[in-house]
Amino acid sequence: MKQRNSWFVAVALGTFCFFLSAPKAHAARHKKSKHKAQAEQQSSAETQSSGSEDNTYVNVGKLGVGPSWDSTLVPLSTESGESIQMGTLDGRYWVNRRFGFDGGYGFGMLQTSPKSESLISFRAEGMFAIKESKHNIFYADVELMPFFTTGSGAGTSLINFQGGVGLEHAVQEISNLSIYTEWEPVSFASYSPGGGAASNTSFGFLGSVMNFTMGLRYYF
Numbered sequence: 001m002k003q004r005n006s007w008f009v010a011v012a013l014g015t016f017c018f019f020l021s022a023p024k025a026h027a028a029r030h031k032k033s034k035h036k037a038q039a040e041q042q043s044s045a046e047t048q049s050s051g052s053e054d055n056t057y058v059n060v061g062k063l064g065v066g067p068s069w070d071s072t073l074v075p076l077s078t079e080s081g082e083s084i085q086m087g088t089l090d091g092r093y094w095v096n097r098r099f100g101f102d103g104g105y106g107f108g109m110l111q112t113s114p115k116s117e118s119l120i121s122f123r124a125e126g127m128f129a130i131k132e133s134k135h136n137i138f139y140a141d142v143e144l145m146p147f148f149t150t151g152s153g154a155g156t157s158l159i160n161f162q163g164g165v166g167l168e169h170a171v172q173e174i175s176n177l178s179i180y181t182e183w184e185p186v187s188f189a190s191y192s193p194g195g196g197a198a199s200n201t202s203f204g205f206l207g208s209v210m211n212f213t214m215g216l217r218y219y220f
Contacts, residue, residue, distance in 0.1 A: 056097060057129075057137045057168075058175045059219045064092040068104065068123070068215030072145070072160060073204070084108045084147070086121050092217050100127040100139075108147065119147045119158075127166065135170045141182055143213075156194045162187040162211055176220070182213040 070086040088106025095101070101124075108119035125143040132138070142163040149156040164184035171177045187204040 055133055057094065057132045058134055058170050059178060059217075060094045060097055062094070062176075062219035064178065064217030064219040066090065066092075066216040066218055068106075068213055070108075070123075070145075070211070070213045072162075072211045084119065086119065086145075086147075088121060088123050090123060090215065090217075094127075094137075097132060098129050100129070101125060102127065119149055121145060121147045130165075135172055135175065137168050139166050139168070140164070141166050141184070143184065156192060158189060158191045160187065160189040164211070166213075168217070176218055178217045178219065180215055180217065184211040184213070187211060 066089075068088045068090050070084070070088070072084045072086065086106060086108030088104040090102055090104030092102040093100060103124045104122070106121050106123070108121050123143065123145055125141055127139045127141045129137055129139045140163070143161070145160045145162070147158040147160070149158075162184040163186045164182060166180055166182035168178050168180035171179070185205060188202070189204075190199055190201045192199045
């Protein structure tokens, strides 16, 4: 009889202890699960942040300098346009991942014989990023280029405003060195021949004005 009572007391105490420990175990499992979920969320956020940083173009926030070469068709007469080959020394700066600017000074040559006038030229360009990766940035650009003819004595001048798209590539082995090319199919040009002659203006889209630019930039 005593042994039977002892078994009964042991079973009762065990059941009582089980019901006491069950809420604590459930709370501990819930707390552990909550901490695990928070750790996973933090890890995911860090991974996304790291991926975003990896896609930032390597030369954002740096100043780059180098030469550029432009081939431009402009209305230097009322009959037809003339091709200008122009070289400039420029500076380029990407302010952030979305916006940058480029500008410089140079000279050009008229490509229609027998003319031998040379051109003093300037470039001022705004760039708006469309897509980027660590070593490439694809962007839209708008560019203002004033020209002044030397050697003619007539005070001729030209203002060319154009826009298009460009691609800049940072060389992987030397990421500070970049090459770029731009295509500007939209153009508006105003030519003033001087000497009291009337100015000539022209608007170009695709077929009538096809302008290209390419160059190098070394970033510091």
